Amino acid sequence: MSRTTKVSFGIATLCVALAACGTNGTGGETGTGGTTGNAGTGSGGTGVAGLNGSGGTTGAGGAGGSAAMGGTSGAGGSVSTGGTRGLGGAAGSGIGGTTGVGGAAGRAGAGGAGNSAGKGGAGGAAGASGTTGVAGAAGGKGGAAGTGSGGHAGTGGSVSTGGTAGGTGAAFPFNPVYMLGADITWTLEDEAAGATYSDGGKVQPLEQIMADYGFNYIRIRTFVNPSDAGGYSPGQGFGDIAHTITWARRVKACGMGILLDFHMSDTWASIGSQIVPAAWAGLSASAMDTAAHDYVKSSLAQMVAAGVEPDMVQIGNETDSHMSGVGMNPWTNFANLVNAGIKAVRETDPKIIVIAQDGRPRPSNGESPDFNTWVDWYLKGNPSGTLPIDEDGICGSTYGTTTTPAGGDWTTSFSYVINTYNKPVWSCEYSNVHVDAINGVMRALPKNMGRGTFIWEPTRYPELNGGATGSNSVLFSNTGGNGGKYVTNAAIAEYATLAKSYGLPVPSGTCR
Numbered sequence: 209m210s211r212t213t214k215v216s217f218g219i220a221t222l223c224v225a226l227a228a229c230g231t232n233g234t235g236g237e238t239g240t241g242g243t244t245g246n247a248g249t250g251s252g253g254t255g256v257a258g259l260n261g262s263g264g265t266t267g268a269g270g271a272g273g274s275a276a277m278g279g280t281s282g283a284g285g286s287v288s289t290g291g292t293r294g295l296g297g298a299a300g301s302g303i304g305g306t307t308g309v310g311g312a313a314g315r316a317g318a319g320g321a322g323n324s325a326g327k328g329g330a331g332g333a334a335g336a337s338g339t340t341g342v343a344g345a346a347g348g349k350g351g352a353a354g355t356g357s358g359g360h361a362g363t364g365g366s367v368s369t370g371g372t373a374g375g376t377g378a379a380f381p382f383n384p385v386y387m388l389g390a391d392i393t394w395t396l397e398d399e400a401a402g403a404t405y406s407d408g409g410k411v412q413p414l415e416q417i418m419a420d421y422g423f424n425y426i427r428i429r430t431f432v433n434p435s436d437a438g439g440y441s442p443g444q445g446f447g448d449i450a451h452t453i454t455w456a457r458r459v460k461a462c463g464m465g466i467l468l469d470f471h472m473s474d475t476w477a478s479i480g481s482q483i484v485p486a487a488w489a490g491l492s493a494s495a496m497d498t499a500a501h502d503y504v505k506s507s508l509a510q511m512v513a514a515g516v517e518p519d520m521v522q523i524g525n526e527t528d529s530h531m532s533g534v535g536m537n538p539w540t541n542f543a544n545l546v547n548a549g550i551k552a553v554r555e556t557d558p559k560i561i562v563i564a565q566d567g568r569p570r571p572s573n574g575e576s577p578d579f580n581t582w583v584d585w586y587l588k589g590n591p592s593g594t595l596p597i598d599e600d601g602i603c604g605s606t607y608g609t610t611t612t613p614a615g616g617d618w619t620t621s622f623s624y625v626i627n628t629y630n631k632p633v634w635s636c637e638y639s640n641v642h643v644d645a646i647n648g649v650m651r652a653l654p655k656n657m658g659r660g661t662f663i664w665e666p667t668r669y670p671e672l673n674g675g676a677t678g679s680n681s682v683l684f685s686n687t688g689g690n691g692g693k694y695v696t697n698a699a700i701a702e703y704a705t706l707a708k709s710y711g712l713p714v715p716s717g718t719c720r
Contacts, residue, residue, distance in 0.1 A: 434447040464717060
């Protein structure tokens with residue numbers, strides 16, 4: 209959404225199945241009992257040690273990754289390693305190594321029950337190599353391999369993905385029963401201008417306050433070159449990938465998931481403004497596809513290296529008719545461009561959830577194409593069967609509603625996606641004036657495929673941006689403008705109530 213063009217009207221299962229867990233490991237071949245194996249030692253925070261599925265008399269597996277409980281290594285091979293390295297999360301990010309290796313691909317019988325007695329050389333009975341593939345709260349490398357002699361090498365299950373969900377210890381991608389999210393990307397800019405955030409008289413980081421009220425997901429917008437003269441943040445670069453990583457580290461440290469919003473422009477992209485990045489101007493269609501792919505791939509590589517792999521990604525923001533200056537006619541140019549960015553996501557990690565955003569998910573929304581046609585083009589191609597776009601789901605900006613009661617039009621449009629394509633849906637932008645309506649709509653959608661909502665910049669939108677005023681429009685009272693003092697008001701309490709009613713933990717996490 210544009211900083212200046214948004215108004216309250218809004219110029220504007222994947223479910224659990226998408227949460228990757230380690231697959232069940234097959235037990236190793238029965239080995240003859242050998243001498244007692246020694247368990248591997250090593251630090252690594254809270255990572256689960258290899259189970260005592262001994263290959264010898266009691267040969268315990270070595271300690272697995274300290275944070276990634278991927279592959280609970282039961283010993284049982286002739287050199288049954290309980291985790292030769294067992295990476296337990298990069299720099300304490302809670303990353304289970306992204307591949308969450310639980311003891312060198314979970315060898316030596318992939319985990320029976322924790323510390324249960326080993327059976328005379330059996331390689332671990334059908335234990336899961338990473339029963340949940342959860343990321344730990346702390347990183348660090350696992351101990352050296354514990355060697356337990358005796359028996360043939362018991363092969364553990366397939367490599368379990370520990371995931372990068374951070375402090376929650378959830379599997380990657382973080383896919384809770386409901387995503388109660390917020391886009392608070394202005395935080396770094398406002399803090400640089402002197403902003404502080406407080407709740408109950410205590411100054412705290414904004415992300416901790418949001419977690420305290422049950423928010424479990426944060427959406428982060430990012431731009432190609434925001435420092436450009438025509439960019440989002442000329443000369444300062446807020447919203448570039450370096451700032452995105454800085455902010456993502458703070459979010460992941462609270463155990464929250466990340467939805468990364470690639471605007472695919474140097475500046476704001478919205479329904480009526482999709483400007484080509486300056487560096488891409490004048491490129492041929494194929495060269496622009498390459499530029500889009502390489503930009504997304506490089507950005508994600510940097511995030512993965514920093515231990516903040518996003519759980520979800522959207523390529524383009526409110527791409528109702530254009531993206532990066534490219535329109536839908538001819539369709540091949542548009543579809544190839546979007547798919548080039550998505551290809552980079554799939555190459556980085558096919559488990560990342562990829563979604564598309566429409567700015568007005570309502571029937572007869574006055575746009576060309578209208579919402580249903582837009583969905584059809586995206587998911588079937590234009591004409592049907594030619595170049596569909598590789599999306600896992602659809603989200604929309606739900607600022608405006610034209611029905612009574614509010615949100616009936618959102619129900620109609622989101623239900624079309626679910627019933628026609630069996631794809632999950634989200635509201636990726638809304639303001640607090642519609643908190644009850646949009647969350648009510650999402651929770652009541654067919655097949656439980658309304659997956660969540662993301663309130664947009666609730667510290668100051670729309671009140672400090674020329675829109676609606678009053679305590680019901682924002683979750684913070686403000687003195688001093690964008691860089692001033694933000695204090696929670698009564699409106700934020702409803703989110704904790706909603707979270708509890710949905711079975712979500714409150715607080716959702718404690719920031720490390």
